[in-house]
Amino acid sequence: MRKLWVVAKHEFLKITRKRSFLLGTLAMPLFFVAIMVLVVVVLVVGEDQRPIGYVDQAGVLATVTALPPDEGDGPNPVELQAFTDEAQARAALEAQEIQAYYVLPADYLTSRDVQLFYWEKAPPNSAQRRFNNLLRANLSTSLPVEVAERAQKGVELTARSADGRQEVGGDSIINIFVPFFIGLFFSIVVLSSGSYLMEAVSDEKENRTIEVMATSMTPGQLIGGKAIGLMAVALAQIGILAVTIAISLIVGAQFIEALRAIHIPWSMFLTLALFFLPTYALIAGMMIGVGSMVTETRQGQQIAGAISMLFTLPFFVVVVFFSAPNSPLATILTLFPTTSFLTVTLRWGMTTIPLWEMIAGWVLVTASAVFMVWAASRIFRLGMLRYGQRLDLKSMLRAVRTGTEG
Amino acid sequence: MTTPTAMVSHLSKSFGAVRAVEDVSFEVYPGEIFGLLGPNGAGKTTSIRMMLDIFTPDRGEISVLGGKMDEAKKNRIGYLPEERGLYKDLKLEPTLIFMARLKGLSDAEVKRRLPDWLKRLDLYDHRHKKIQELSKGMQQKAQVIATLLHEPDLVVIDEAFSGLDPVNTRLVEVIIREQQAAGKTIIMSTHQMHQVEALCNRIALINKGNTVLYGEVDQIKRNFAGNAVTITGQGDFLNVPGVLEARQVNGDWHLSLASGASPQDVLRTLTARDGIKIERFEIAEPSLDDIFIWTVQGRQEPDHA
Numbered sequence: 001m002r003k004l005w006v007v008a009k010h011e012f013l014k015i016t017r018k019r020s021f022l023l024g025t026l027a028m029p030l031f032f033v034a035i036m037v038l039v040v041v042v043l044v045v046g047e048d049q050r051p052i053g054y055v056d057q058a059g060v061l062a063t064v065t066a067l068p069p070d071e072g073d074g075p076n077p078v079e080l081q082a083f084t085d086e087a088q089a090r091a092a093l094e095a096q097e098i099q100a101y102y103v104l105p106a107d108y109l110t111s112r113d114v115q116l117f118y119w120e121k122a123p124p125n126s127a128q129r130r131f132n133n134l135l136r137a138n139l140s141t142s143l144p145v146e147v148a149e150r151a152q153k154g155v156e157l158t159a160r161s162a163d164g165r166q167e168v169g170g171d172s173i174i175n176i177f178v179p180f181f182i183g184l185f186f187s188i189v190v191l192s193s194g195s196y197l198m199e200a201v202s203d204e205k206e207n208r209t210i211e212v213m214a215t216s217m218t219p220g221q222l223i224g225g226k227a228i229g230l231m232a233v234a235l236a237q238i239g240i241l242a243v244t245i246a247i248s249l250i251v252g253a254q255f256i257e258a259l260r261a262i263h264i265p266w267s268m269f270l271t272l273a274l275f276f277l278p279t280y281a282l283i284a285g286m287m288i289g290v291g292s293m294v295t296e297t298r299q300g301q302q303i304a305g306a307i308s309m310l311f312t313l314p315f316f317v318v319v320v321f322f323s324a325p326n327s328p329l330a331t332i333l334t335l336f337p338t339t340s341f342l343t344v345t346l347r348w349g350m351t352t353i354p355l356w357e358m359i360a361g362w363v364l365v366t367a368s369a370v371f372m373v374w375a376a377s378r379i380f381r382l383g384m385l386r387y388g389q390r391l392d393l394k395s396m397l398r399a400v401r402t403g404t405e406g
Numbered sequence: 407m408t409t410p411t412a413m414v415s416h417l418s419k420s421f422g423a424v425r426a427v428e429d430v431s432f433e434v435y436p437g438e439i440f441g442l443l444g445p446n447g448a449g450k451t452t453s454i455r456m457m458l459d460i461f462t463p464d465r466g467e468i469s470v471l472g473g474k475m476d477e478a479k480k481n482r483i484g485y486l487p488e489e490r491g492l493y494k495d496l497k498l499e500p501t502l503i504f505m506a507r508l509k510g511l512s513d514a515e516v517k518r519r520l521p522d523w524l525k526r527l528d529l530y531d532h533r534h535k536k537i538q539e540l541s542k543g544m545q546q547k548a549q550v551i552a553t554l555l556h557e558p559d560l561v562v563i564d565e566a567f568s569g570l571d572p573v574n575t576r577l578v579e580v581i582i583r584e585q586q587a588a589g590k591t592i593i594m595s596t597h598q599m600h601q602v603e604a605l606c607n608r609i610a611l612i613n614k615g616n617t618v619l620y621g622e623v624d625q626i627k628r629n630f631a632g633n634a635v636t637i638t639g640q641g642d643f644l645n646v647p648g649v650l651e652a653r654q655v656n657g658d659w660h661l662s663l664a665s666g667a668s669p670q671d672v673l674r675t676l677t678a679r680d681g682i683k684i685e686r687f688e689i690a691e692p693s694l695d696d697i698f699i700w701t702v703q704g705r706q707e708p709d710h711a
Binding site: 002003006007010014203207208209211212213214215216217218395 | 422455458459460477480481483485487489490491492493494496504505507508509510552
């Protein structure tokens with residue numbers, strides 16, 4: 001077992017010390033951070049910080065005049081400034097001392113009309129929300145404290161599927177795109193590490209090191225060590241991105257209201273983790289098989305590209321998932337071993353995937369992975385010593401069937 | 407009787423329709439340098455691969471270090487394959503550390519042993535270079551280190567000296583002798599007969615997948631004595647009936663005899679020729695080169711041997 005970990009560590013360090021890996025791994029998080037910083041800068045710098053005025057002709061804003069900062073106010077809550085009459089407020093607006101002003105007419109309590117005056121640009125949502133909060137706070141002063149608080153905060157809506165397995169938070173668009181981006185990133189990481197695995201096997205062949213390896217450990221230890229090392233690479237990439245995204249979202253949520261609506265889909269993470277392991281093993285098995293068959297890494301990369309297509313196919317039909325997430329195509333792709341992982345991920349935010357589909361999909365991908373790893377170890381044993389010879393299909397099938405080189 | 411360190415008995419292996427090994431048997435004893443000889447494609451490497459559990463034999467028995475190959479035994483074997491290589495885009499020192507760790511050495515032990523080996527083989531100053539930046543000879547020496555660093559009990563070397571210059575060939579010869587002196591068992595597969603003569607105690611010659619010659623080097627040479635004669639003299643020694651090949655070596659004539667031809671017949675023929683003056687005529691001890699060629703070409707040991 002120790003040799004397996006020696007190989008795993010070796011593979012992990014070999015890849016993570018490459019400049020191309022560092023660039024590839026850090027590029028995405030840095031891109032994400034850059035986008036987040038850009039959005040925040042635009043919001044903070046571009047947001048008008050001048051006060052909002054109000055003219056209370058209805059006399060309803062007299063009780064509560066100062067409002068404590070609310071979580072929806074952003075980092076720099078806009079000040080609310082009372083004016084005794086509209087002329088005074090308009091003068092302040094013309095002098096650009098305030099960005100806008102509200103007028104609550106004398107018949108507000110019956111008409112519920114409120115007027116907002118500004119020049120070219122309406123005040124941001126956070127500023128408007130701040131005035132609404134002030135209005136609610138004053139309107140609810142006569143209510144019991146608990147009722148007043150509830151009335152001020154409004155409702156928190158959670159939509160749940162009838163069988164209770166899935167829930168969707170308030171902002172469903174964001175909760176569709178979170179799984180979408182997770183699926184996209186998982187795919188990139190999983191496929192790049194699968195490609196690394198193919199290279200790791202064909203490199204042994206290309207470098208003529210396989211015989212020494214074969215007399216130092218079992219093929220299982222060699223392949224297993226490489227797979228674990230590369231899975232660690234994939235997890236490191238995922239970890240770096242996950243931490244970056246988490247920090248960016250926490251920081252970004254201080255500035256961007258929409259980010260606060262994101263709900264962490266724990267049940268999705270758990271389900272994806274269950275699908276991730278057999279899917280990774282399936283890719284690993286396929287890539288080991290390819291790496292063992294070819295004579296040069298370059299040849300293998302072409303075949304690896306074709307295999308990647310098998311796993312990323314759901315992205316090409318994602319429009320179908322949007323329009324009909326429970327269509328027969330979606331079901332087929334959920335059940336098909338190479339596409340189940342990504343299909344489940346993409347469908348997650350759009351529908352409640354039937355339980356039988358998920359169980360059947362998982363069983364199929366797991367069974368395929370077990371078979372593929374078993375077959376790959378047989379192909380590997382045969383292919384690893386065929387220097388300069390491409391393994392033909394007939395020999396490969398014989399190796400899988402009989403487990404011998406002959 | 408001493409238990410052999412390695413034993414293969416009646417091995418056979420086919421790849422599809424091609425029979426790579428038909429019937430190979432030999433035993434290698436502790437502390438000896440054993441030569442595995444044979445022309446290209448004879449089945450030497452396939453036999454070694456079966457012995458080391460890289461290939462599964464179709465038939466036959468194998469015993470290594472007292473029994474079947476297992477994971478613990480792999481740590482006691484050092485193998486320098488004919489198809490040799492190292493990770494070209496990695497640096498020399500970490501590569502050797504990795505390979506030694508796979509042979510069960512601890513990190514600390516590798517780091518204790520490695521500098522001495524690197525210095526001895528003139529690689530110490532190149533330890534931080536990538537393998538691909540090293541010359542072919544340096545890479546060969548690096549692989550010798552990888553083969554021996556874990557101090558194996560059984561060393562299997564396929565074409566030990568290919569790619570080495572004369573200085574490094576001598577160095578590797580010395581190292582092989584040192585390994586033998588330290589009680590290690592060495593199996594060498596090679597074409598280079600002079601090295602076999604210089605190093606090996608016993609040999610097995612494999613031809614067309616069969617063991618065709620097997621035993622002590624000296625005994626084999628004695629068995630083949632009489633198949634060649636050495637003559638000092640003047641005259642035309644070419645085109646003598648019963649002589650396969652005549653060549654001059656250091657002023658003497660070396661005549662390889664055809665099957666069935668006796669030295670006495672050749673002597674009679676030569677003395678009957680005009681213009682021939684013989685100062686010395688002796689039955690030559692054949693070189694392993696001669697024996698190799700005779701055996702591979704289907705010649706038999708002389709009847710009188």
